[in-house]
Amino acid sequence: xxxxxxxxxxxxxxxxxxxxxxxxxxxxxxxxxxxxxxxxxxxxxxxxxxxxxxxxxxxxxxxxxxxxxxxxxxxxxxxxxxxxxxxxxxxxxxxxxxxxxxxxxxxxxxxxxxxxxxxxxxxxxxxxxxxxxxxxxxxxxxxxxxxxxxxxxxxxxxxxxxxxxxxxxxxxxxxxxxxxxxxxxxxxxxxxxxxxxxxxxxxxxxxxxxxxxxxxxxxxxxxxxxxxxxxxxxxxxxxxxxxxxxxxxxxxxxxxxxxxxxxxxxxxxxxxxxxxxxxxxxxxxxxxxxxxxxxxxxxxxxxxxxxxxxxxxxxxxxxxxxxx
Ligand code: ADP
Ligand code: TRP
Numbered sequence: 001x002x003x004x005x006x007x008x009x010x011x012x013x014x015x016x017x018x019x020x021x022x023x024x025x026x027x028x029x030x031x032x033x034x035x036x037x038x039x040x041x042x043x044x045x046x047x048x049x050x051x052x053x054x055x056x057x058x059x060x061x062x063x064x065x066x067x068x069x070x071x072x073x074x075x076x077x078x079x080x081x082x083x084x085x086x087x088x089x090x091x092x093x094x095x096x097x098x099x100x101x102x103x104x105x106x107x108x109x110x111x112x113x114x115x116x117x118x119x120x121x122x123x124x125x126x127x128x129x130x131x132x133x134x135x136x137x138x139x140x141x142x143x144x145x146x147x148x149x150x151x152x153x154x155x156x157x158x159x160x161x162x163x164x165x166x167x168x169x170x171x172x173x174x175x176x177x178x179x180x181x182x183x184x185x186x187x188x189x190x191x192x193x194x195x196x197x198x199x200x201x202x203x204x205x206x207x208x209x210x211x212x213x214x215x216x217x218x219x220x221x222x223x224x225x226x227x228x229x230x231x232x233x234x235x236x237x238x239x240x241x242x243x244x245x246x247x248x249x250x251x252x253x254x255x256x257x258x259x260x261x262x263x264x265x266x267x268x269x270x271x272x273x274x275x276x277x278x279x280x281x282x283x284x285x286x287x288x289x290x291x292x293x294x295x296x297x298x299x300x301x302x303x304x305x306x307x308x309x310x311x312x313x314x315x316x317x318x319x320x321x322x323x324x
Pocket of ligand 1: 017019143144145183
């Protein structure tokens with residue numbers, strides 16, 4: 001099975017992203033043919049600083065390599081290094097109805113957020129995403145809920161193309177993680193842990209031990225003393241129990257038993273220690289990659305070469321079928 005997903009070059013990832021999404025990708029690599037890329041062309045559709053983009057792309061590459069993408073198992077590259085993404089996008093523009101694009105939730109939201117810069121790229125974004133997916137004849141696309149609508153549009157575009165010009169594309173399906181791990185914000189356990197809520201609400205995959213300790217010790221907890229899983233009455237403690245369980249592979253019931261009458265402070269100290277341990281390999285790998293920029297660029301270059309072979313061959317088929 002071929003699996004593909006794109007990564008926005010937007011900085012830090014937190015344990016919510018990791019436990020809810022990236023961990024599944026890493027596991028998928030073992031048994032499938034995976035394609036992962038940094039979607040720099042997509043990032044041009046909202047305001048950005050050109051002088052910062054290269055740095056952000058490199059940073060994203062390092063972050064995801066450190067998180068576990070294995071360039072020997074998966075094809076890993078930068079979208080703009082494989083020109084077929086933009087090329088196919090034009091062809092699919094002629095297949096996709098404007099009405100379908102106008103209905104996309106992300107377009108509606110982003111065009112409200114960036115009122116002064118509603119460029120055509122923002123509207124056509126899902127066509128580029130469909131090109132990313134269809135170029136590699138992808139079967140499954142692991143994405144967050146907000147991107148499912150785009151994957152469905154890619155499916156519709158594939159079907160339309162195949163009907164009109166003859167079969168080239170595979171109809172892809174979105175893959176939403178089954179475990180449904182949902183990590184809540186440390187300072188507000190009723191909200192989802194998110195980059196947009198600021199660094200005090202999340203633990204980054206690369207936070208230093210001291211910072212992890214500080215953030216966990218000051219995580220909002222509930223009144224009372226019991227360490228008990230009860231997301232309605234005790235959302236703070238329940239969130240910490242959930243994190244503890246996911247990173248140690250221990251059942252919540254066991255953790256409740258162990259910390260039953262030990263108080264919040266000891267429980268938090270223990271969780272902080274486990275997190276520090278769990279995240280140590282990520283910190284180490286990132287530091288190592290930061291000092292090996294050339295290796296990272298070379299890895300991305302090799303990845304683009306492998307991707308181009310598949311993308312180029314699909315593009316040949318498309319042109320032929322479309323009469324060019
Ligand atoms: P953020 O809200 O931090 O910007 P994104 O929306 O970029 O995160 O999400 C990237 C991926 O991480 C998605 O697949 C999403 O489902 C997953 N994810 C994000 N936040 C969480 C969370 N708090 N718990 C579990 N998964 C999450
Ligand atoms: N649009 C996706 C996001 O915002 C990133 C992305 C670009 C992507 N191309 C893709 C995801 C193709 C899956 C498949 O997260």
